[in-house]
Amino acid sequence: MAHSFKTLPGFRDFYPAECAARNYVFDVWRHVAGRYGFAEYEGPILEPTHLYRRKSGDEIVNQLFNFEDKGERDVAMRPELTPTLARMAAARQRDFRKPLRWFSIGQFFRYERHQKGRGREFYQFNCDILGEDSVIADAELVSLAIDLMRELGFTKEDFRIRLSDRNAWVDFANQSGVAEGNLSVFLQIIDKMGRTPEDKTDEQLAGLGLSLDAVKSFMQSGPEASDSLAEILANLEFRGLSEYVEVDLSIVRGLAYYTGPVFEIFDIGKGMRAVAGGGRYDQLVQLIGSVDMPACGFAMGDMVITDLIRETEIPAQKLETAVMDRSSLDFYVVVADSERAGEAVGVVQLLRGAGYRVAFPFTPVKVGKQFQAAEQSGAKRAVVVGSEYPQLSIKNLEERSEKISSLDSLLADVSD
RNA sequence: GUGGCUGUAGCUCAGGGGUAGAGCCCCGGUUUGUGGUACCGGUUGUCGCGGGUUCAAAUCCCGUCAGCCACCCCA
Numbered sequence: 478m479a480h481s482f483k484t485l486p487g488f489r490d491f492y493p494a495e496c497a498a499r500n501y502v503f504d505v506w507r508h509v510a511g512r513y514g515f516a517e518y519e520g521p522i523l524e525p526t527h528l529y530r531r532k533s534g535d536e537i538v539n540q541l542f543n544f545e546d547k548g549e550r551d552v553a554m555r556p557e558l559t560p561t562l563a564r565m566a567a568a569r570q571r572d573f574r575k576p577l578r579w580f581s582i583g584q585f586f587r588y589e590r591h592q593k594g595r596g597r598e599f600y601q602f603n604c605d606i607l608g609e610d611s612v613i614a615d616a617e618l619v620s621l622a623i624d625l626m627r628e629l630g631f632t633k634e635d636f637r638i639r640l641s642d643r644n645a646w647v648d649f650a651n652q653s654g655v656a657e658g659n660l661s662v663f664l665q666i667i668d669k670m671g672r673t674p675e676d677k678t679d680e681q682l683a684g685l686g687l688s689l690d691a692v693k694s695f696m697q698s699g700p701e702a703s704d705s706l707a708e709i710l711a712n713l714e715f716r717g718l719s720e721y722v723e724v725d726l727s728i729v730r731g732l733a734y735y736t737g738p739v740f741e742i743f744d745i746g747k748g749m750r751a752v753a754g755g756g757r758y759d760q761l762v763q764l765i766g767s768v769d770m771p772a773c774g775f776a777m778g779d780m781v782i783t784d785l786i787r788e789t790e791i792p793a794q795k796l797e798t799a800v801m802d803r804s805s806l807d808f809y810v811v812v813a814d815s816e817r818a819g820e821a822v823g824v825v826q827l828l829r830g831a832g833y834r835v836a837f838p839f840t841p842v843k844v845g846k847q848f849q850a851a852e853q854s855g856a857k858r859a860v861v862v863g864s865e866y867p868q869l870s871i872k873n874l875e876e877r878s879e880k881i882s883s884l885d886s887l888l889a890d891v892s893d
Numbered sequence: 894g895u896g897g898c899u900g901u902a903g904c905u906c907a908g909g910g911g912u913a914g915a916g917c918c919c920c921g922g923u924u925u926g927u928g929g930u931a932c933c934g935g936u937u938g939u940c941g942c943g944g945g946u947u948c949a950a951a952u953c954c955c956g957u958c959a960g961c962c963a964c965c966c967c968a
Contacts, residue, residue: 486959529968537968557968585968590894592962672964731967750967776968813926848928863926874928 487597501799506602509625510580520561526553528560542586554586558603567766575608594781605774612705615738616712623721630792639725640740645702668729699724734758753777805855807833813863815841821862
């Protein structure tokens with residue numbers, strides 16, 4: 478084992494079991510997005526590094542897989558999709574009726590330390606509504622996010638949407654006399670309040686002319702903090718989803734481009750990092766594509782949600798069932814007489830032609846072993862091809878029952 | 894970038910100065926065309942790598958690398 482090759486740090490191999498689990502999550506994402514009338518799109522995996530600088534500033538480059546290509550372009554593996562989306566939407570905005578409801582499932586790359594729920598490569602579901610400034614769009618996204626979680630098998634005991642509104646804080650700051658130039662500093666302080674010692678927060682706030690008590694008091698103001706919050710909550714109430722949501726004004730979400738309501742999904746009791754997050758970003762399309770287009774969206778990565786699924790009973794069972802369903806065969810064709818191996822593959826193809834998932838042994842194997850292989854493949858039934866051909870026998874592996882069939886009647890007998 | 898923990902068979906791990914073990918997995922067998930259990934047998938390791946101490950190191954010491962976890966960051 479001296480010099481074996483391994484995956485690069487933070488990168489993953491997906492063996493069939495993991496790949497099936499991943500695809501199950503993809504299917505749920507795609508399925509639920511479809512129920513909301515979202516259309517799937519995709520962008521390039523490699524983009525000009527500048528696209529991300531434009532949005533997030535130079536410090537972001539430290540977290541990028543970027544390099545110079547053979548045409549001496551500074552390029553980066555995409556760390557997120559929103560800038561690409563903004564570019565795409567702006568470039569052909571006249572081609573689409575508003576609002577755009579678009580989703581995407583893709584792979585992303587960030588050059589950072591690998592830890593639980595976080596790698597250098599991951600998949601992310603992105604879901605955005607563009608060209609709509611009503612906060613009902615925001616509510617629609619929250620609702621979609623809740624339905625994703627429910628579709629995966631989670632209940633209100635398992636997760637919560639924490640909903641906030643940056644504008645509530647902006648209004649608060651304005652009314653409290655915080656200078657315009659200190660707004661982003663202020664939001665940073667709010668964002669970090671939960672993990673900063675109180676006396677330090679107090680000190681920082683004092684620097685802006687604010688008191689910790691006033692901030693803490695406003696933090697408790699709930700849905701009254703802004704009209705948008707109240708409206709979103711009322712909308713979710715009509716949907717019967719309000720029990721999944723709580724107003725939590727401590728949610729501000731790191732970077733500066735959010736302009737309104739923001740939300741994150743958190744597990745209850747497991748203490749993992751955020752499962753998903755998003756919000757309104759009304760200026761970004763303008764910034765990237767010079768087109769004025771309000772927008773909101775959210776993203777969910779595959780790593781935290783998969784951890785959470787595996788650590789929660791019902792979702793874990795749903796995943797296992799789905800993985801089993803998609804990996805198991807419908808039929809295993811047992812070649813009981815190797816003289817009939819040729820006829821057996823004919824039977825195999827007949828079944829495959831009818832849409833069944835079928836496998837058979839490539840080399841002569843004892844019949845007992847073949848049944849064992851059939852069991853382990855998850856096949857529900859076996860078809861035995863032997864010297865009696867074209868007479869066949871269909872065996873139900875679960876019930877251990879057997880019935881006689883023939884080449885001509887096989888498909889009919891099998892579909893009963 | 895900082896810190897903590899861990900590196901022994903494909904996997905989960907035990908052992909603890911005298912040149913390696915268990916369980917699982919995998920493969921084969923338990924007499925010639927019928928199955929998950931059981932039983933028998935088998936493969937695999939320079940005990941992460943480099944150096945030091947010692948008659949002797951997987952075991953002790955130093956370094957290094959890797960992994961995990963946390964901090965920073967989190968689009």
